[in-house]
Amino acid sequence: MPNIGRTGPDPRPLVARRGGHRLSQRSADAFKHRLRAVGISRRTFTLTGVTHMQTHLTRRGLLLGIPFALSASALSAGLFSQTIPDDLDLALRRSTDASLYTVEIAPVDPSVRLGKMHAWTLGLTDKRGRPVESARIAISGGMPQHGHGLPTAPAVTQTLGEGRFLIEGMKFNMRGWWEIDLTIDGPSGTDAITFNFIL
Numbered sequence: 001m002p003n004i005g006r007t008g009p010d011p012r013p014l015v016a017r018r019g020g021h022r023l024s025q026r027s028a029d030a031f032k033h034r035l036r037a038v039g040i041s042r043r044t045f046t047l048t049g050v051t052h053m054q055t056h057l058t059r060r061g062l063l064l065g066i067p068f069a070l071s072a073s074a075l076s077a078g079l080f081s082q083t084i085p086d087d088l089d090l091a092l093r094r095s096t097d098a099s100l101y102t103v104e105i106a107p108v109d110p111s112v113r114l115g116k117m118h119a120w121t122l123g124l125t126d127k128r129g130r131p132v133e134s135a136r137i138a139i140s141g142g143m144p145q146h147g148h149g150l151p152t153a154p155a156v157t158q159t160l161g162e163g164r165f166l167i168e169g170m171k172f173n174m175r176g177w178w179e180i181d182l183t184i185d186g187p188s189g190t191d192a193i194t195f196n197f198i199l
């Protein structure tokens, strides 16, 4: 595409070139007519000339092509190999897998921003709804569609009392479906839970 960026007058005769093929004057006229038909004014066309207009078209073609190229590479990378399930449970308060605990998590600032380090709180109660004051809580996670984990290593940094804990060091570096995996080792035993979060 040798014409990209050309702004000066074209030394060649006023004949449109498309795809590297020189068109006849009649084809060029038909081409101009079609350009007008899609909303490019005759004035613009006359002032800038065929080559300049063609440059714009080529750029536009490139811009149109970019999303296709991206989807093609995304497909080949398997990014869309798994869709987000329709029935994905997005509740942030749930029972652990073996129902030993109920866990509630929430970002401290509800507007979680992409790429920003932030904190969450975690509320922990036992089967009978009593706050669990002391537990070892391990945090991991990742994006199931992309096969990668969390970009940081969040951890419980404070016990806030009444079964509440502060998790610091959370960060989501991509938009999409994230899993937050917790393993709770507390007075009722060890249990796990996976929360889903869509950023």
Ligand SMILES: [Cu+2]
Pocket: 143, 146, 148, 174, 176
């Ligand atoms: Cu990802």
